[in-house]
Amino acid sequence: MVFGQVVIGPPGSGKTTYCNGMSQFLELIGRKVAVINLDPANDSLPYECAVNIADLVKLSDVMAEHSLGPNGGLVYCMDYLEKNIDWLEARLKPLLKDRYLLFDFPGQVELFFLHSNAKNIIMKLIKKLNLRLAAVHLVDAHLCSDPAKYVSALLLSLSTMIHMELPHINVLSKIDLIQNYGKLAFNLDFYTDVEDLSYLQNSLDQDPRLAKFRKLTKELCGVIEDYSLVSFTTLDIQDKESVGKLVKLIDKTNGYIFASIEASAVEFSKIAVGPVDWDYHRYPFISYSRILLLLFLHFVTVLSFCRCTYNLHVVWASNPLSTYIAFC
Ligand SMILES: Nc1nc2c(ncn2[C@@H]2O[C@H](COP(=O)(O)OP(=O)(O)OP(=O)(O)O)[C@@H](O)[C@H]2O)c(=O)[nH]1
Numbered sequence: 001m002v003f004g005q006v007v008i009g010p011p012g013s014g015k016t017t018y019c020n021g022m023s024q025f026l027e028l029i030g031r032k033v034a035v036i037n038l039d040p041a042n043d044s045l046p047y048e049c050a051v052n053i054a055d056l057v058k059l060s061d062v063m064a065e066h067s068l069g070p071n072g073g074l075v076y077c078m079d080y081l082e083k084n085i086d087w088l089e090a091r092l093k094p095l096l097k098d099r100y101l102l103f104d105f106p107g108q109v110e111l112f113f114l115h116s117n118a119k120n121i122i123m124k125l126i127k128k129l130n131l132r133l134a135a136v137h138l139v140d141a142h143l144c145s146d147p148a149k150y151v152s153a154l155l156l157s158l159s160t161m162i163h164m165e166l167p168h169i170n171v172l173s174k175i176d177l178i179q180n181y182g183k184l185a186f187n188l189d190f191y192t193d194v195e196d197l198s199y200l201q202n203s204l205d206q207d208p209r210l211a212k213f214r215k216l217t218k219e220l221c222g223v224i225e226d227y228s229l230v231s232f233t234t235l236d237i238q239d240k241e242s243v244g245k246l247v248k249l250i251d252k253t254n255g256y257i258f259a260s261i262e263a264s265a266v267e268f269s270k271i272a273v274g275p276v277d278w279d280y281h282r283y284p285f286i287s288y289s290r291i292l293l294l295l296f297l298h299f300v301t302v303l304s305f306c307r308c309t310y311n312l313h314v315v316w317a318s319n320p321l322s323t324y325i326a327f328c
Pocket of ligand 1: 042108238
């Protein structure tokens, strides 16, 4: 069995940087990795790719030859790749012996929730080459700084999950930059766990520009909550702990951790339901004022306990029976 990741997400969400960082990390932990560039708009690649779609079709040629814009050109390229899937299969076959595959896809989001070419390509590869792939959907974390943008990120993630029908992980990328966009309205957990969107609606209601969309936003939030499928993990690609945490999650999602286990279903389920790692990126979002408040409450509790013990001791000496009854 061959394992890997399908890296998708809107333009600029960090897919190419992710493939570069992830391949370096996986190689450091001893896996042989092959990065497959399926983005015909990727001119300069930071990683060494094992297969490059540019050897089959170039976006600039397609745009010039068929008088298409970049979006139409990309749809054409995916269509062309689907029709020439044998070309891709032939190049992937030598890698199947020992490689972990990272597929770098284009950023045009309509390819992953509207058109079927990209999905067909992935499904054909999975079937023919017996691949175990997980979709890693990157969304720029700065979208959390604006409630309306966050709702659209949720909708995009949900539509992509439903359309792609792959084991799926949504990632808030560039989490190291989120503080540059000002203080978030809620703790980071709120945005990653997607638990109660009514708070978000309240926040949206404060904005007079969005007043006329109130009902629409409410309905959209209702759809997201009804499906109850979307949640996020966080990523700073430059931080090895953050990448390591994500690798563990992906290994569970695409089944990599089960590959070397020859055991009963009980052993498999033990690993599958194992503890989720602490998302340490959330830690800095516990504000200092809360820490001070907690310390103060702790101090007051200890003080009251000492006083109570001292008073009990004094009263006990004068009237042990009534003290015992009061204590009980
Ligand atoms: N600070 C920070 N910057 C990041 C991170 N990931 C990506 N970037 C930056 O984000 C920018 C866009 O990254 P790309 O990897 O080109 O994004 P992409 O999704 O491949 O973009 P397209 O190919 O246009 O779809 C680059 O300047 C990266 O250096 C991250 O985790 N932290």
